[in-house]
Amino acid sequence: MPAKPPLPDGYELPESVNGWQHDPESSKNAHVWTGPEGTASVGVFESVGDEVYAKVVDPRAGAGEELFRLAYDPGDATGAAYTDAIRGAVREGVERAREWMRSTAPSEWSHPDVCEAVFDAPAGYTLERYFHGNRESIVYYRRTDAVIDQAVGRQLPRCSRELGIGILIVDAKLTQCDGDQEVLATIVQRHHCRWPRLPT
Known part of the structure; x- marks a missing residue:
């Protein structure tokens, strides 16, 4: 089972943004939205090293580009406080990815090196x-x-x-x-x- 990045309690992921559809069944360790033709998907990931990043990918060839990378500083937080810091960063990552999807429909993106x-x-x-x-x-x-x-x-x-x-x-x-x-x-x-x- 994929491990999805944690989200704040009560925060709901957008089901649809400008033609991008949320894919909760994605096997990636990310929150993923996919275009209707299956030629583009956006994923928001949480990585070791206190970073959240997003990528847009052509799943047919695995070719993609990074949209952004956010570093967050949990300070000396541990336990629940540390988890809350991660959740807040993931929420910010999702919101930034949402803004990118709002401005870029699936049909408007293609990887330049995919033939x-x-x-x-x-x-x-x-x-x-x-x-x-x-x-x-x-x-x-x-x-x-x-x-x-x-x-x-x-x-x-x-x-x-x-x-x-x-x-x-x-x-x-x-x-x-x-x-x-x-x-x-x-x-x-x-x-x-x-x-x-x-x-x-």
């Missing part, structure tokens, strides 16, 4: 995973006729060429790990997305 071309899988493939990291982005495509055992699927090999993107093409026997030049060229041609060319 929409990834989600339009080439013919014969489905998108297995898209991960956007700080140093590289990884894309897994699976052949539509592939049968992947879940235990094996968790140990799929990764094609990493240190070019910022890895494309993994997996056949039914899990024997291919190939940066497919033809598939890459098709994506570039159809969507004009700036992807690096893999070496032949």
Whole structure:
């Protein structure tokens, strides 16, 4: 079960803000609001080190940006007084996130490094995973006729060429790990997305 940041007694989280819907079932250790298309979510977190922060994220790729970070000083407070200090900081974080959501509808935010071309899988493939990291982005495509055992699927090999993107093409026997030049060229041609060319 996720551990949600504590809130002051009687404080109610907003159910809806400018198209963002509160998601109490989110598995994140945060108070989360999600856009209707599932391409953006806002989370308010409480971290060790006496800080509350908020992030807006594209859940499809895990790419996000920090909205703010608030440091609070509980002083020498302990026990219930310390918990009250945390609750007050979380409430302030939620209010600041609410103001950001009021001024920014879900459709008005997108991560600049998330490439929409990834989600339009080439013919014969489905998108297995898209991960956007700080140093590289990884894309897994699976052949539509592939049968992947879940235990094996968790140990799929990764094609990493240190070019910022890895494309993994997996056949039914899990024997291919190939940066497919033809598939890459098709994506570039159809969507004009700036992807690096893999070496032949």
